[in-house]
Structure formats: C-alpha cells, structure tokens
Amino acid sequence: MTNQTVQESLNLKVDLNGLQLSNPIMPASGAFGEGMEGVIDFNALGAIVPKSITKHPRPGNATPRVCEVPAGMINSIGIQSKGIEYYLKHTLPFYEKYDTPLIASISADSIDEFAEMSEVLAAHRRVDALELNISCPNLKGDGQAFGMDADITYELTKKVRQVSDKPIICKLTPNVTRIQDIALAAEEGGANALTAVNTLLAMSIDVHTRKPKIGNVMGGLSGPAVRPIVVRMIYQCYKVTNIPIIGCGGVMNGEDALELMLAGATAVQVGTASFINPTAMLDILDEIKAYMKEHKIDDINDIIGQVDINE
C-alpha cells in the first residue's frame, strides 16, 4: 500500500456538535485573514475563522501592539475592525470561493449587542457557526471580559441562543479562577461548543526605558509559553462539560495539537504559529496524519480526551 492510500483511509473528520469539519485544524481568530491566501490553501483547513468583528468600526489600540517574550508574544491589537457592515459586504463574500465552513467570531460591548450581531450573522448563508469572543483581554481596563463571570456568560449565551439556529461556540478566557464554572455556564446557556482559551493577560517592561513594551500596557500572551496552561484548562473543561472543545493556545506543530486533543479538544486552533511559520496549519495536519499512521490510529476521534490517567 502506498503512503497516499494509507492517508486516504485515515478519518480526520470531527463534529463540533452540529458543525462538521473535514479535519480538526482551523485558525485562531486574529491570526488569519485574506492576506494568507497566497500561502495556504483555505480549502485544506477544517474551518476558517476571520478576525473578530465588532458592530461599529474600531481603530484599535496604541502601538507597539506586539512584543516578544521567551517562547511567545504579547499582543494588544484592540480588535481593529471595519465594522459589521463591511464584514457583510466584503469579508464574507471574499470567502465565497472556498467550501470550508466559516466560523464568524463576534466581539461586542454588551449582551444585547452580541445578540443583535449574532442574529444578523447567523442569518447569512456563508456563516456556518458563531464564535462569541467573550474573552478579549484588550478592550477594557485591566483586561476585564464578559467571560470572567459565570452568570454573565450564561445570560449572554442564552440570549444569543434565542436568535441563532447555527452552532454557537463560546471562546473562554483563561484569566479566571475556575474555568470549569464558565464552561458549565456557557453549556447551560446553550453553547454547542467551547473554544479554550483566549490569550493570558500579561505585561512586559523594558528595563532600560522603564516603559511597558505594549502601548496598551497589558496584553494577551500567546505562543508555546502558554501551552501547558491551555492543556490543563482543556482537561478541566473536558471533565465537567458534555460539549466539544476547540483547543487554542501555543500549538506550534502536530504533536502540540495532539496534546490538546488528548486533553479533551475535538478541534484545534492555530494562531501565533502562523506568524513563525506561515504554512503551520497545513504542516500540523501532515504531522497529525504521520502520527496516526505511526500509532495505527484510523480515526482521529479515538484520541480525543484519551490522556492516560490512573484515577
């Protein structure tokens, strides 16, 4: 048997509770866009996730917006956005030429605004699911976010559930004491799936100038530095919830993605890795296939949550 036919016999399809993906790899919001068209084939991805959209245009935060730290980066972009009108007129039509399911990431200032935007976006035929960004650390002072409060998460998800028949994914923040409480609140509110997790609130100072390295003082940490925390949080969510989890944080290669899946992720988002290696998502897919062959796994679903723990 040739390598080709072996690979074709592998099942990489996963189901996010109503959203079927041809494979588990997709971009993380904010680390994907039209500019990557020349580098990777969007049809090879499990899903596409354009950058979070806001109702009105937003200018974004002061520069510098990114800074490097060991094994990672801090960003505080501040969701620079052209607003939902532009998104409907230009962004969604741009992706018409691809078959890949599109997850619309939404950022809003209030529960009502989340519902209002969700209703509009869920009604659009190119939108296959909604990802509620209830966890961006860069919008309010001190990194406050809706997803830090279980009651608000529940109310918000429930309100969006009422206006959308399409799958809802709540993107959780890691900047909480007990992520399980937020995960359960989202599930009770009617979320189909969870994304675990957004960036970790962080800060870095230039000791020579004594200035913060980020214009907005604090920002969100991403990259391999955060991966062990993300693996722990996915594991914690997986143990208490019954809805699928999209793992997100620090995945640089196939083994990293598999680690998140073993902890309980059904699918995996790749963000910062694409900045280091523009073809990272496709390379990760190839590495997952190679791992499946090596370990004689026919179906990727057989590894989800299968970390071997003697309890």
Place this chain on the structure above:
Amino acid sequence: MESLKMKILSNVQVSERYWHLSVDASQLQTKVSPGQFFYIRCGEAYYPFLRRPFSIYRINKQEKVLEFLYLTKGLGTKRLTEMKAGEKIDIFGPLGHGFTLKDDASNILLLARGVGIATLAALAQEALEKNVKTTAILSARTYNDLLATETLQSFGAIIHKVTDEDGTSDVHNVSQLVDTIMDRDHIHAAYTCGSKRLARLLQEKTRERQIPAEIALEENMGCAMGVCFACVCDIQEEDEIRSVRICLDGPVFPLEKVIIP
C-alpha cells in the same frame, strides 16, 4: 510571497555594528522590488520567538542572490550574526509594496539615516538600471556607520555624507543641503528611510516644492501578511485619517500622507 529555506552564501561583519548577509535565492519565483522586505527567522529556538523584517539591500538578478545589510540591535539580529555560510535560513517574502520609480523621472533624491541607507541602496540600484541620476544624503552616527556609501557610489549616486560625530547631521544643516540640491537640480522624486526627523524635513520640503516623495516605514511585526494588525500607522487622506498596515499596505507610503509621530 514564498516561504523558503535559502542557503546562506555569506554572513559577515562589515563594520562595528553592521553585518552583511547574502543568500541563494535561486528557488524564489517572485520578482523582488526595492523597498520590499523579507521576514526572516533568526535561528530555530523559541527566543527570539518572532521573525524579523529586513528590507532588501541588493538584488543580484543574474546570480539570483539577495543581499541584506543589517544593524545588530537586539536578540534577533544578534542570533542572525551566528548563522554561517552553508547553513539554511528560513525566509518569507518578498512582502509589501516597494518604491515607485516613474519612467519619466531623471533625477531623484534619497535622504537616509542609519540602517535606512540599506533600504534606499536597493532603489539606487534600480535608478542606475533606468538611467536615473541619483543624489543621496546619507546620515549616520559615525563615518563607520556609513558603510553603504560605496555601494551607492557604485550605483552612480552622488553622495553627501553627514554624521553626528562631525556635527553635520543636525536638521538645520541637512535642510540647507536639501535646498541646495533642490535649487540646483530638478528633482523629480524624493525618498526617505531611517529617521523621523529627516522624514518630517523631507515632507516639508517636498510639499513646498510639490515633489512626489515616498517613505519606507518600519514597525514591530506579528504576521507580516496583513492579518494581525500589529504594525499599523496613520495616513491622512484629505480630511480622513486612516489606519494602514505597514506590512501589507506599505512599507513604502506616499510621504505627504504619512502622519509622522
């Protein structure tokens, strides 16, 4: 844009703070224009984590060699100096838009400081190919830092050197120099890179004399593909201030439109 592993042909120190890197670009299919940049991974480790953007210094089309002149400034460029001839280097590019050199231009002025000289050297090379007369004012801390002078001279540019060490690089002096050149020659286009002070000066001079001008900007980058919105700057277009991405919409912009902080 292509993501390639290119063979390093040489990577040598050329002055106290500057290094020169040449890579074998025979695999590269995309045409490279002066002002465009490449996003280069400085080593395999996770620190430095991000790639570093480097503008193209010289394009050797016959030999298919790309050259970069870089200033050792921080961790990334320090790691880059450790890479040796024969090793492979992870290069992504060419990225962004380069300079505009119109066919009817016969006289151009370059105003560059520090490592910005390297960026404009590539343009001087194109000017030579198009038979355009180039005058360049090169500014640096020390004479030692003016190492691209000979390259620019080899491209036929007339060079005016100013430095901090001999006290000739202050804006007032450069302003007089720009006036002298602009009074003497009919400058069709002007270009700048490497200094905000000099960019403001050139903005003023080219506005007064209605000469088209361009600036190459630099900023910390994330993706370098226009998706992350890390490297932004403001552009003034009529009454509207617009945020643009340096990696995608630039790094070269019309000087008159850029709001220089």
